[in-house]
Amino acid sequence: MIHSREHYLNLFAVSEELPRKIIAEALRSGGSWADLYFENTTYTSLMLRDGEVTSGGSHLDFGVGIRVLSGEKTGYAYTESTLEKDLKEAARTAGAIAVSAVSSDIPTPCAFRGEPNPAADRYPVQKHWRTTPATELKEVLEKLEKAIRRREQRVVKVIGSLACQVTDVLMYNSLGELKYDTRPMGSLSATVIFSDGGKVENKTASRSFRTGAEMLSDSLVEELAEEAVRNLDARFAAIRPKGGKMSVVMGAGASGILLHEAIGHAFEADFIRKGQSIFTGRMGELICDSAINVIDDATIKGNRGSLNYDDEGVPGQRTMMVTEGRLTSFLHDRISAAHFGVRPTGNGRRESFRYPPIPRMRATYMESGPARAEDIIAEVSAGVYVDEFSNGQVKIGEGDFTFYVKSGYLIENGRLTAPIKDINIIGNGPQALAGIRAVGNDARIDNGTWICGKEQSVPVSCGIPTVLVDSLTVGGE
Amino acid sequence: MIDSNDIKLLDDCLAYAREKGASALRLTLTENDQQLVGVLDGEIDKISMSMDRSLGISMFADGRFGTFSTNLITRAGVFSMIDKALEMTRMMTPDPQRRLPDKSRKVTTALSGTEMGLLDFSIDTLTADSRREMALSSALWGRKNDFEKGFSVISEEGEYSDSISDTVTVDSEGLFCRHRETSFEIGYETTVEDSSGNRFSAYWWDASPSLDGIVPALKDCSAEAILRAADQIGPRSIPSGKYNVVFENECASRLLNPILTALGGYSIQQGNSFLAGKAGEKVFGSNFSVIDRPAEVGKYGSKLYDSEGVATRTMPIVEEGVVRNYFLNTYIAGKMGVSPTIEDVTRPSVAPFGGCPDLDAILSAVGRGILVTGFNGGNNNSTSGDFSYGIEGFLFEGGKRIHPVREIVLTGNFTDLWNSLIFAGEDPRRAMTRQIPTVAFKDLYISA
Numbered sequence: 075m076i077h078s079r080e081h082y083l084n085l086f087a088v089s090e091e092l093p094r095k096i097i098a099e100a101l102r103s104g105g106s107w108a109d110l111y112f113e114n115t116t117y118t119s120l121m122l123r124d125g126e127v128t129s130g131g132s133h134l135d136f137g138v139g140i141r142v143l144s145g146e147k148t149g150y151a152y153t154e155s156t157l158e159k160d161l162k163e164a165a166r167t168a169g170a171i172a173v174s175a176v177s178s179d180i181p182t183p184c185a186f187r188g189e190p191n192p193a194a195d196r197y198p199v200q201k202h203w204r205t206t207p208a209t210e211l212k213e214v215l216e217k218l219e220k221a222i223r224r225r226e227q228r229v230v231k232v233i234g235s236l237a238c239q240v241t242d243v244l245m246y247n248s249l250g251e252l253k254y255d256t257r258p259m260g261s262l263s264a265t266v267i268f269s270d271g272g273k274v275e276n277k278t279a280s281r282s283f284r285t286g287a288e289m290l291s292d293s294l295v296e297e298l299a300e301e302a303v304r305n306l307d308a309r310f311a312a313i314r315p316k317g318g319k320m321s322v323v324m325g326a327g328a329s330g331i332l333l334h335e336a337i338g339h340a341f342e343a344d345f346i347r348k349g350q351s352i353f354t355g356r357m358g359e360l361i362c363d364s365a366i367n368v369i370d371d372a373t374i375k376g377n378r379g380s381l382n383y384d385d386e387g388v389p390g391q392r393t394m395m396v397t398e399g400r401l402t403s404f405l406h407d408r409i410s411a412a413h414f415g416v417r418p419t420g421n422g423r424r425e426s427f428r429y430p431p432i433p434r435m436r437a438t439y440m441e442s443g444p445a446r447a448e449d450i451i452a453e454v455s456a457g458v459y460v461d462e463f464s465n466g467q468v469k470i471g472e473g474d475f476t477f478y479v480k481s482g483y484l485i486e487n488g489r490l491t492a493p494i495k496d497i498n499i500i501g502n503g504p505q506a507l508a509g510i511r512a513v514g515n516d517a518r519i520d521n522g523t524w525i526c527g528k529e530q531s532v533p534v535s536c537g538i539p540t541v542l543v544d545s546l547t548v549g550g551e
Numbered sequence: 552m553i554d555s556n557d558i559k560l561l562d563d564c565l566a567y568a569r570e571k572g573a574s575a576l577r578l579t580l581t582e583n584d585q586q587l588v589g590v591l592d593g594e595i596d597k598i599s600m601s602m603d604r605s606l607g608i609s610m611f612a613d614g615r616f617g618t619f620s621t622n623l624i625t626r627a628g629v630f631s632m633i634d635k636a637l638e639m640t641r642m643m644t645p646d647p648q649r650r651l652p653d654k655s656r657k658v659t660t661a662l663s664g665t666e667m668g669l670l671d672f673s674i675d676t677l678t679a680d681s682r683r684e685m686a687l688s689s690a691l692w693g694r695k696n697d698f699e700k701g702f703s704v705i706s707e708e709g710e711y712s713d714s715i716s717d718t719v720t721v722d723s724e725g726l727f728c729r730h731r732e733t734s735f736e737i738g739y740e741t742t743v744e745d746s747s748g749n750r751f752s753a754y755w756w757d758a759s760p761s762l763d764g765i766v767p768a769l770k771d772c773s774a775e776a777i778l779r780a781a782d783q784i785g786p787r788s789i790p791s792g793k794y795n796v797v798f799e800n801e802c803a804s805r806l807l808n809p810i811l812t813a814l815g816g817y818s819i820q821q822g823n824s825f826l827a828g829k830a831g832e833k834v835f836g837s838n839f840s841v842i843d844r845p846a847e848v849g850k851y852g853s854k855l856y857d858s859e860g861v862a863t864r865t866m867p868i869v870e871e872g873v874v875r876n877y878f879l880n881t882y883i884a885g886k887m888g889v890s891p892t893i894e895d896v897t898r899p900s901v902a903p904f905g906g907c908p909d910l911d912a913i914l915s916a917v918g919r920g921i922l923v924t925g926f927n928g929g930n931n932n933s934t935s936g937d938f939s940y941g942i943e944g945f946l947f948e949g950g951k952r953i954h955p956v957r958e959i960v961l962t963g964n965f966t967d968l969w970n971s972l973i974f975a976g977e978d979p980r981r982a983m984t985r986q987i988p989t990v991a992f993k994d995l996y997i998s999a
Contacts, residue, residue, distance in 0.1 A: 123821065124886075131618035132639060134632065148589075150599035154622050167600045170679060190982025192707070208642040231821045267822050267934065274934040276823055279721035317960060317998025318791050348591060350706045350742050352750060428601060467928045471706075471742040471752030474958060476941040496959050498929040498939035549939035549960030549998050
C-alpha cells in the first residue's frame with residue numbers, strides 16, 4: 075500500500091529538507107554513498123490455547139537506520155528518534171567508516187528516479203489491519219479451532235496464532251531519491267496435537283500474505299483446517315526409511331525449500347563478491363537441464379516475499395536466476411551490483427532499521443516443465459517422495475544443503491507405498507541442481523510462513539513443480 | 552544506562568495504569584548498546600553502533616491479560632501505549648490463572664544489577680581505534696595459505712563486538728529487580744580451497760563478560776577457523792551403520808536443547824512434548840544428569856531472576872536419568888494445578904560421567920567411531936523425540952582422527968540417545984550459557 079509523500083513525511087515528523095541535511099552530515103568524512111531508512115512498524119498477535127484466546131498483544135518499533143558506504147565498506151548506525159540532533163549523531167557514527175576504510179574504485183550505484191506509483195502497488199489493502207478490532211481477529215481463531223475439531227476426532231489440542239504487521243518505510247539516499255511504502259503482512263497458523271491409541275503426533279499448517287485483513291475469509295480458515303488434519307492416518311502410520319543415497323521426488327509447492335537452500339543462498343551476490351559461494355565465477359554457465367528456469371520474484375501480488383521497493387529503494391522486480399539451465403543472474407543489493415557493474419535486482423533487504431541491507435531472496439520458485447507428477451513417480455524404482463518440511467540450511471562455501479522432512483512416502487517400483495516422517499536430507503547444491511532429471515507441469519508457490527534467517531530474519535516464500543532429484547543422502551534407520 | 556529518571560517513569564507508568572483500571576502490571580525496561588567492527592580479507596569492512604531501548608508491558612485487567620512493547624520511551628509515548636494495551640487486553644477472553652507471581656517467590660537480591668559480576672566497566676575505556684585494532688588482530692589474510700598442505704585461504708571474514716545491557720523489571724506489587732552485563736565477542740569465518748578447487752569453510756568464536764577475558768582469544772580466532780576448515784579437506788565416505796559417536800563441546804548443546812524444550816511448561820501443558828507426564832520417572836540412563844546453576848558469579852548466562860521476577864535457584868532437571876523438574880511459570884503452573892518452578896532454564900550444566908575430562912581422553916577411551924564437530928541442519932519431532940540431523944566431522948580410530956566425513960545423517964530418538972551416553976567430559980566452553988561438555992554415545996545409526 076502506498077500513501078502520499080506527505081503522509082510519510084508527517085508520520086516520521088521530518089521536513090523535505092531534513093533528509094538532505096542528514097545525508098550531508100553522513101558524508102562529511104568522505105563516504106561515497108549514504109542512505110536513510112525510516113521505519114514505523116506495528117505488530118499485533120493473538121494466541122488461542124485450550125479453546126480460548128486468552129493472550130494477545132501489540133508492539134511498536136520506530137527508528138531510522140543510516141548507512142554510509144566508502145567503496146564497498148559499510149558504516150551503520152541507527153536511532154530510535156527522528157530529532158535532528160539524534161539523526162546527525164547517528165550520521166556521524168556511520169560516516170566514520172570513511173576514516174577507517176581503504177578506498178576503492180567502486181562506481182556509484184545507479185539511480186531509480188521517480189515517485190512511487192500507487193497504481194503499481196503489489197499489496198493494495200481493502201481492510202486495514204491497524205483499524206481491525208482484536209475481537210474480529212479473535213473470532214477467526216475461534217472459527218479455525220472449530221473447523222479443525224469438526225474434521226477430526228483425534229484432536230487433543232489446537233494452538234492457533236494470528237499475527238499482523240504493518241510497516242511504513244521512507245527511504246532517502248545521496249542520489250536524492252525519495253521512496254516510500256507501507257507493507258502489510260498477515261499470518262494465520264495452527265499447530266494441532268493429536269492422539270491415537272496412546273501415540274501422540276502434531277501437525278502445523280500456516281498461510282501468510284502481504285494483504286490487509288480481507289485475507290481472513292471463511293474459505294481461508296477452512297483451507298487451513300483441512301491442511302492441518304490432512305493425511306493424519308499416514309502420519310500415525312509413518313516409519314523411517316532405510317537411510318542412504320537415493321532418488322528423491324519432491325512434491326510441488328513447499329519443496330521449493332530445495333531451491334532456497336540448494337542454490338538460492340549461493341546466488342546471493344554478497345557471497346559471490348566475497349568469493350565465498352560455490353557458484354562464484356560461474357555466470358553464464360549451463361548448471362542444470364535446459365528445461366529448468368528458476369526465478370526470484372518480488373512482483374507476485376499479495377505474496378509474502380513481494381516488495382514494491384526493496385530496503386534500498388530499488389524497485390521490486392522479477393529476476394531470472396537460471397534461464398533454460400544457464401546461470402543468468404545473481405541476487406544483488408546496490409553494493410554487489412556496483413561491484414559487478416550490473417543493475418541492482420531489488421534484493422537488498424533488512425529485518426528492520428537496526429540492520430544494514432544485504433542481498434536476500436523474495437519468492438523463489440521454479441517454472442513448470444513438461445512432465446506429469448505421476449509419471450515422475452513412476453520412473454523411480456526405489457526412493458522417497460517428500461512434500462512437507464520444517465527447516466533447512468546451507469554451507470555456502472561447500473554448497474552442502476539440508477532440509478528436514480516432516481512427511482512423505484517411500485517409492486517402490488514406481489508407486490507411493492509406506493508413509494515416512496522426520497528425516498533429514500542432505501545434498502550438494504550444484505550437484506543436486508545438475509541432478510534434477512524430471513520437472514513436473516504443476517508448479518505451485520507455497521504460502522506458508524517461511525522465514526529466512528541469514529544474519530537477519532526476513533519473510534520469503536518458495537515454490538516448485540514436482541521434480542525428481544537423482545541422488546540425495548536420506549536419513550533413516 | 553538506566554537512570555533515576557527512567558525508574559521514575561516506570562513508577563509513573565505503574566500509577567497511570569492502575570488509575571486507568573489495570574488490576575496489575577509488570578514493566579521491563581531494557582537498554583542495550585553495541586559496537587561492532589567487521590573485517591573482510593584483512594581490511595575493515597563494516598562498523599556499526601546500536602543503542603536500543605525497549606519497554607515491555609505485561610498487562611492484567613478485568614481478569615484478562617496481554618503483552619505489549621514500545622521503543623518510543625517518552626512519557627507521552629508510553630502512556631499512549633498503556634491506553635492501547637488496556638483497550639486490547641479487555642478484548643481478550645478472561646482467564647483466572649493470569650496473575651503476578653506470589654510475593655514470596657520474587658527475587659529480593661537483584662538491586663544493583665551487578666550481583667552476578669558480569670559488568671565490566673572497562674568497556675568505557677574502548678575507543679573506535681582500539682576496537683578496530685582488536686578486530687584486525689585476529690586477521691591472517693594473505694599469511695596463512697599453506698600450499699604444502701594443499702590449500703589456500705580464499706575468504707576470511709570476522710567480527711569483533713562488545714555490548715552493555717541493563718534491564719530493570721518492576722511490578723505493581725512492589726517488585727524491583729535489575730540485571731546488568733557486558734559482553735565482548737570475536738568470531739571469524741574462513742573458506743579454504745584445496746588444489747582441486749574444492750571449498751571448505753569453518754567458523755570459530757569466543758566471548759567473555761570481561762575485556763581481559765577476550766583479549767587472549769583475539770589472536771587465535773581466525774587461525775582456529777582456518778585450521779578447522781583445512782582439516783575438512785579430503786573427506787571420504789563411510790558405510791551406513793552403527794557407530795560410537797563423540798560430540799565436541801562446541802556443538803553438543805544441540806543434543807540437549809530439545810530435552811530442555813520438551814520440559815518447558817507450554818509444551819508440557821499442551822501435550823506437545825515427549826516428556827509430558829514423565830516427571831519423577833526414570834526416562835534416561837543413570838549416567839545422565841543435568842542441573843540448572845543460575846547464580847555462578849562471573850559466568851555467562853547467570854541471572855538471579857526470570858522474566859516474571861521470580862528468584863532462580865539451583866535445581867536438578869534430570870537426576871541420574873530421572874526427570875525432576877519442568878519449567879513452569881505462574882500461569883502454566885496454575886493451569887496445570889501444580890506448584891510453579893521457574894519460567895525457563897537459566898544456566899544448565901551436564902554432569903561429568905565416565906572419568907574422561909576432555910575430548911582427547913574421550914576419543915582414546917572410545918577408540919573408534921565418528922567425532923562430530925558440527926551439524927548441518929536437521930530437526931526433531933517434539934511429540935516423539937525422534938530426530939534426524941546432518942552432521943560433519945571425522946572418522947577416528949585408536950583415539951586419532953583418520954579422515955574427515957561429511958554429507959552424513961544421524962537419525963534416532965532423544966530418549967534412546969541419552970540412554971546410550973557413555974562419557975560426559977568436564978570441558979564445557981566458558982563462553983556458552985548452556986554448559987555442555989564433550990559427550991560420547993554408543994551405537995548410533997548413521998546414514999552415509
